[in-house]
Amino acid sequence: MIKDNHLLMVRHVHDSRDYWTFPGGGIESGETVLQAAQREVLEETGILLEPIDLIHSFESQGNESHCVLMEPPSQWIRPSLGIDPEEAHLPEEAKMLRDVAWRLIDEVNHHPIIARVVLEARSR
Numbered sequence: 243m244i245k246d247n248h249l250l251m252v253r254h255v256h257d258s259r260d261y262w263t264f265p266g267g268g269i270e271s272g273e274t275v276l277q278a279a280q281r282e283v284l285e286e287t288g289i290l291l292e293p294i295d296l297i298h299s300f301e302s303q304g305n306e307s308h309c310v311l312m313e314p315p316s317q318w319i320r321p322s323l324g325i326d327p328e329e330a331h332l333p334e335e336a337k338m339l340r341d342v343a344w345r346l347i348d349e350v351n352h353h354p355i356i357a358r359v360v361l362e363a364r365s366r
Contacts, residue, residue: 243283243291244363245314249350250321252286253341262350264309264359265342267326279310287342288322291315297362300355309359311366318344 243250243264251262265286269278276293284290291312298309321342329337351357 243312243314244347244360245318245344247347248344249347249356249360250283250287250289250291251343251345251350252339253343254338255340256338260340262345264356266307275308276310279308279312283312284324285327286324286339288324289315289319295366297366298355298359309355309362311363 250265252265253260253262265283266279267282267285269275270281273281275296280291280293291314294311294313296308297311300307321344323339323342326337326339329339347360351360
């Protein structure tokens with residue numbers, strides 16, 4: 243999800259933390275990692291992207307996470323804040339998903355996982 247030196251990212255507010263991360267979530271029954279990545283990006287950003295390949299996996303806080311390289315859109319598409327279906331019943335101020343944007347890589351590349359994923363994506 244790299245386009246013209248920008249990453250498609252979502253802003254989360256969770257456990258007193260406010261941070262930007264990649265769109266994502268759980269893998270539903272019968273889904274592959276690539277299918278789940280495509281669905282989660284669509285749910286959270288309103289953009290349908292084509293998954294290319296799994297580029298990085300890691301474990302964090304007992305959860306396994308996967309980063310999937312997605313085909314960038316041929317033209318700029320403005321993302322729209324989507325929903326996390328598990329939080330649909332919550333009031334806005336209690337939802338974790340708060341914003342979505344194309345973020346300049348240099349603004350977010352300080353995080354080690356983001357830096358590693360960018361490096362992996364650019365090497366393909």
